[in-house]
Amino acid sequence: MSATPAPDPLLSVRDLTVTVRGEAGERTLIDGVSLDLAKGEILGLVGESGSGKSLLCRALVRLLPSRALAIAGGSVRLAGRELTTASTAEMEAVRGGAIGMIFQNPSSHLDPVMRVGDQISEGVIFHRKLDRVAARAEAVAIMEQVGFTDPARQYSNYPHEFSGGMRQRAMIAVALACDPDILIADEPTTALDVTIQAQILRLLMELRERRGLSIILITHDLGVVAQTCDRIAVMRQGGVVETGAKRQILTSPQHPYTRALIASHPSMPVDYEASEVDDQASQADQAQPFAPAPTPPLAPRPLVEIDDLQVRYPVGGGVFTRRRFFSALAGVSLQIMPGETVGIVGESGSGKSTLARAMLGLSPISDGHVTFDGDSLRLTPAATLARMRREAAMVFQDPFNSLNPRFTIGETLAEVLRVHGKVAPSAIPARVEELLRLVELDPALAVRRPRQLSGGQCQRAGIARALAVDPRLIVADECVAALDVTIQAQIVDLFRRLVATMDLTLVFIAHDLAIVRHLCQRVVVMHHGRIVEEGPCAEVFARPREAYTAALIAAIPDIDPDRRLLMPPASVLSS
C-alpha cells in the first residue's frame, strides 16, 4: 500500500465534529477529524482510553451512544454518498450492508438468549432479502469461513457455550454475513489471550485478501497495528494528531505524543541469539538501562517455598451426581528467594492468579505446602498467616475495585498503618504523605476518593497501600493490565525503582510477556494449572525449551513490522 491516501477513497471523513450537550453547555468530543480509507486498505486507529477512537467509529454510522451527543459538523462520504444527512432507512441499509462492525467484548455484544446462527442470519435476511432457509445456509457457510469446525451444529448454540475466541469469530461472522465493503473492528482482540489474538488478526487479514475488505482497526496496541495495518492514524483527546503510512509513523514519528506512545510500548528485545551489542543499538528497547541486578550470590533459604500445591474447586454436582472438581492448580512447585523479582506468565485460566492468592493464604489449599520464610501454612496456619499479613502485601488488577470506594486514599493508608501499629499514631499523617511521595503521587490527593482519581493514580495508591505494610514480599496480580500503555510504562518503572531501592521481593503476575521480560529476573510460565517452564528471563525468552512457551512468545505482535507475527504451531493451541 502506498503512503499517500488513494486518489478515490472508499470512505472519506472531513472535519467530523461530535459534540455533547451537558449542563455546562456544549463540549466537543470529536474535534474536526479527517480520514480516508481506500478499498482493501487496513487503517489503524490508535489511541489511549478517552481519545475518542470508538466514538469516532460510531459517529461514522451515526450510532451515537446517547441522545445528548450529536454530529455538529463535517462530512462522511461513503463511495461519494453523504452519510451525515442520509435518512434513517438509508442508514439502516448502510449499517451492516456497507459498513460492518465488530466490538471489543463479544460476550456483551452477542444476544445471550438468541442462537448464534440466528444472529448471523438476521443481517442476511435484512440486507440480502433472503428467506429463512437460504439465510441459514448462508450463515452456515460464513461460519465455516471464519473458522467454526462444525457450523451446522454450532449454528444452534448460544453465545455462552463458546470460548472468548470463538465468540469473536461469531461476531466477525455476524458482520460478514451482510457482505459489507468496510469492517470497523473496535479493539477486537483486547479481551483475548495473545495466542487467540494472533489467530483473530490472521483471520482479519485473510478476509481482507479474499474479499477485498477495507478495515478500520481500532486498537491501543501499537504491536497489533504494526503487524496488520497499512496506514496509521493516532488519536488523542478527540483529534487526530498524526496520520500516515505505517512505517513512516513507526520509524519517524513527528508528534511528541506519537513518540511517547512508541516509547511506552513494551516490546520484546530484538533477537536474543545475536550479541548484546545488537541489543544496545536497538532504539526500541528501553530495558537495558534498568537491567535488574543479578541474583544475590548467597541466599540462605527461600522466602516463599511452594511444594506440589493443588487448588481444586467443586463445579456442579447435585443430589444425584458425583461432585466434580476443577483443578485450578494441579501440583505447582516453586521457590522464591529473598530480593528476587519473579514474573509469572500465562493465559487466562492458566492458574496464575490462583497461585498468587494461594501463595498469600487467600484461597484454600486442597493439597501441598506453602512455606513463608520457614513457616508452613499447613502446619502452623495461624502463625504463618499472621506473619504473611505483616510481611507480605498484594497489588490488584482493577485499580478502582481494589480500593474501598467510600474511603479517601489517606483514610485507606492510615487504616493500614493503624491496624499494623508499626508507626506511632501521631506519626501516621507524616507516614501517609511519605508513602504517597514514594509512589510519586501528590500528597494533596490524599483527600480524594478512588472515583475522583484516574486509573493510574488509583494503581499508585494501591501500591502505596501495599508499601504501608512495610512488606518483604509484594505480589502484584495483573496490576498493569487495565491501564493505558503510557501509564503502564510508568507503573513498571515505579516497580523497578522500588525493587532497586527497597529490600523487596516481587512476584509479578502478567499475561504480557514483554512487560515481564523488562521487569523480572526470573520467569515462570504457566499453562492449565501447571508450570511448563521456568528460568532466568533472558534464557527462557531467548531459547524456550517448551513448545508452548515458544508459541506464546511468537504470538506477541511486535512493534517492528518486519518481525512478522508467526502462527504458533497448531498442536499447542488446541486447548
Add this chain to the structure above:
Amino acid sequence: MSGAAATRRLSPTLLVGLGILGLFALAALAAPVIAPYDPIYQEATARLQPPSFAHPFGTDNFGRDILSRIIFGARVDLQMAAIGVFFPFVIGTFIGALAGFFGGLVDAVLMRLIDIILAFPFLVLMLSIIAILGPGLSSFYIAMALVGWVSYARLIRAQILVLKTADYAVAAVSLGFSKPRVLFRHLLPNAVAGSVVFCMSDAVLVLLSGAAISYLGLGVQPPTAEWGIMVAEGQAFLSQAWWITLFPGLSIVVLAFGFSLIGDALGEMMGVHE
C-alpha cells in the same frame, strides 16, 4: 451519562417525594393545631355530610370531620411506616451480613428459615401472629419484625456475597484486618445502598399492610383515627357517602407515592436497580 455533578444536584423526583413526606410529617406533628375539629368528637347534627366549606372532606356516620381524622391519622400511619421498616431493616441487615460473610452452616440454616418464612403468604403469617398477640399496633410491629427482616437479610446477603470477592475486600483480608473490621467497616457500608433504597418501597408495603390489618379490625382500634380503619368504617355507607372511604384511601396513596419517589431518586443517585 450521569456524571458526578449530576448526582450531586437534587433531582426533582427527590424534592417532590421529600415534599410530600414533609407535608404529612408536618400534619402529624402539628395535628392539634391545624386540624379544624376534634377527630373523635361526634357531632350528632352533622352526620354523613358531603364535602362542604365547613367540612372539606365531609363527615362520617358519627358526624366526625373526615379532614381532621385524616390529619390525626397521619400520626398513626407515619409511625407505622417508620417503626415497621426500622426493626426489619436492622435485624435483616445484621442477619444477612453474618450469613453472607461467614457462610457455611449458619448461612445454610438461615437460608432455609428464610425459605420457610417466604413460603407463607405474607399477610397470612402476619394475621396469624397478630391473632396470637391480640389486635393492636404493638402486635403489628412485632409481627412485622418477625416477618419483614427476611427481605433485608436476602438483599444484604446477596450483596455481601458479591462484595466479598471484590478486590478491596480481598485486599483488606490480605492486610490482616480482623473479620469484624472487614465486614463492618469495608463490606457493610458498601452493601447497604440497595437496602436503603428498598427501605422506601418497603415503607409502602408496610403502610399498606398496616392499613390492611387495621381494615380487617386487627390493628389500631376505634375510635382512634387511622386511614385503614376509616376506609373500613366507610364501607357500609359506600353508596350513600363515598367521601368517607375515598379520602383516607387517597391519603395512603399520596403518602405511598412520596415514599416511592424518594426510593426512585435514591436508587438513581446510588446507581441501584431494584
Add this chain to the structure above:
Amino acid sequence: MHRYSFILTRPLQFLPVVFGVSLITFILVRLIPGDPARVLLGARATPTAIANIRAQYGLDEPLWLQYFYFLRNLLHGEMGTSIVYKIDVLRLIATRIEPTLALVVASVVLSILIAVPLAALAARHQGRPIDHVIRIVSTFGIGFPPFWLGLMLIILLAVTVPIFPVSGYGDTLFQKLAHLFLPALTIALSLSTVLLRSLRAAMVDWLKSDVATAARARGVPESVVFWRHVLPNSIAPSINLLAVNIGWLIGGTVVIESIFALPGMGQLLVRAIFSRDYMVVQGVAMVFACATVMVNFLADIATVAADPRVKL
C-alpha cells in the same frame, strides 16, 4: 447434566421447607389464645361437654403428640375435621379452591396484559412525555391499598355504573367470569405497576446495551431490535419478580375475597382465625404455603426456558 434435570431433583429440596411450614403453622395455631372447644360450645358449656370435645379432636394430648398426629395424618392426606363446619378440612378446602385459583390466574393474566404493552411503550419513548406519564401513574399505582381500590372500583363499576356484580361468585362460567372481573382487576392494577416498573427498567437498560448497539450496527430496524432482542432479554428478571409477588398476591386474596364476598380460601382463612378453627387454619396455611413453593418452582422452570445461560 441436562439443563432441565433440576425439575426432577428440585422437589426434594421442598421437603424441608414443607416440614418447616407444617411446624410453624402448628405452633402458631396452638399459640392463638382461646379454647376452640369453648368457642364451639359457647360460654355456658358444661366442663364434661368441653372435655368430650377436647378428647374428640385430640386437644387433650400433649403438644408434641398432637404434632406427631398432625404429621402422620398429613402423610395420609388427612388434615382433620373442621370444628365449625364439622366436615373434613381437605374436602372443605376443595370446595373453596376454585374461586381462589381462578382469581389468582385471572389477576396474573390481566396484569401481564396491562404491564407489557405499557412498559414497551414507555421504554421505547424513554424520557418523552408518554414515558413520564406512564411512570408517574405506575408509581402512584404501587401505593393503592387493594382493599380501598376494590371499594372504589365497586363504586365506579358496580354502583354508579352497574356493569359488574358486586359480590358472590355465581354458577355458570359466564357468571363466574363476571364476578371475578372486579376482584381480579383490583389485584391486577396493583400487581401490574410493580411488573411494569421492573420491565420498563430492564427494557431501558437493554435498549442501551451492547446487544442492541450490535444489532443496530448490522442494520436491524429499531422495532425489530426491540421485539427480537430487547424484549426477550428483559423478560427473565421479571419472571422472578412476578413469582415473588404471586406469593404476595395469594396472601392478598385474603382481603380481596372478604371485600367481594368471593367464597374462596382467603375468606375461609380469615373466618377460621376468628373462630379458632385450628384444623382449617392449619390446612389452609399449608395449602397456601405449598402453592407458593409450587409457583416459585414454576418460575424457576420459566426462567430456565427464557434464558439459556441459567443453570439450576
